[in-house]
Amino acid sequence: IKTLGVLTSGGDCAGLNAAIRAVALHARQTYGLRVLGILDGTLGLMDRPLRYRELHAEICDGRLLREGGTVLGTTNRGDPFHYPMPDGSYLDRSPDFAEGVRELGLDALIVIGGDGSMRIVSRLCAVAGIGMVGIPKTIDNDVHGTEYAVGFSTAVNVVVDALDRLQPTAASHHRVMVLETMGRDAGHIALNGGIAGGADVILIPELPYTLDGVARRIREVLAQGRSHALVVVAEGVRTEQGRPVTDQLSGRYGGIGQYLVDEIAQRTGVETRATILGHVQRGGTPSARDRILASSFGVRAVELAAEGRFGSMVAWQDRGVVEVPMSMVTVGARAVAADDPLIQTARGLGVYVGEA
């Protein structure tokens, strides 16, 4: 191959730039490839004029390693095969993508994305007849086939930092603090961040819970002489009855965090407050772990592309980078498994993580 494209797709996270840098450095220095960064995900190849930037040595210096976000831009708007147009109609934009690939003379594409992006972009690449290699990223860490995705470590650090800040104010006011983290389908951020930040209750979408169980744990903590408690909940958690909280936006609830505040205060009589972390988990300086992961992934992805090993994704397993087939990745989100060792760890620490 001579010309390599790289794009970021889906929600951003810390470490994307470190992955872009690693791809560009290795592809240029080791293989002498021309590297084109496609702007705003697949849109850069579908829109006219085409939108891309050449990744020269100057832009791949150490600065990229430290920067959050993605210098290439990204998108998670619209299905390219059924793309919403301003007039309300839908258009299949895969022919535009294929034409864009041809016009730029791309021989291979490295896609830095989550499971949804991998699914969509691999279909687009099949239409365009171009080989693709994936690099997993998502703060949610719910990509199949890999133990870690780029962005997760930094997001967990943000959760831990938030709990470190919430604990002293909770203690000062004798309050329960509820911290709502991201994690639409999976509870990896909440589980990892909650353990590292000393939460008393951790609720994740994968495990059913009862409000009585939550209140019981808080009362136990108070009975042991502590005047405050910390609760971590993933945004994807539903009400005790299993209803999505967004269905109830009619007034009473602002989200699962606020739902829990009301229920906990009522059941325990303790003043309770909610903090919704939101997109701060996605931004900021990448952790060392994310930089190492992104760099290792970027280097290996280039090697796979150069060897023509397409239809694969780089993944982290057992302390190193491996290659997994894309078919393993595109099946949907990877939930926290019922036998995840961290659930045992949490229970061993006395944390209420829902019903066994």
Ligand code: F6P
């Ligand atoms: O998939 C990553 C994620 O951060 C989810 O945890 C969250 O629900 C979602 O992205 C938010 O995305 P948006 O950028 O559309 O607000």
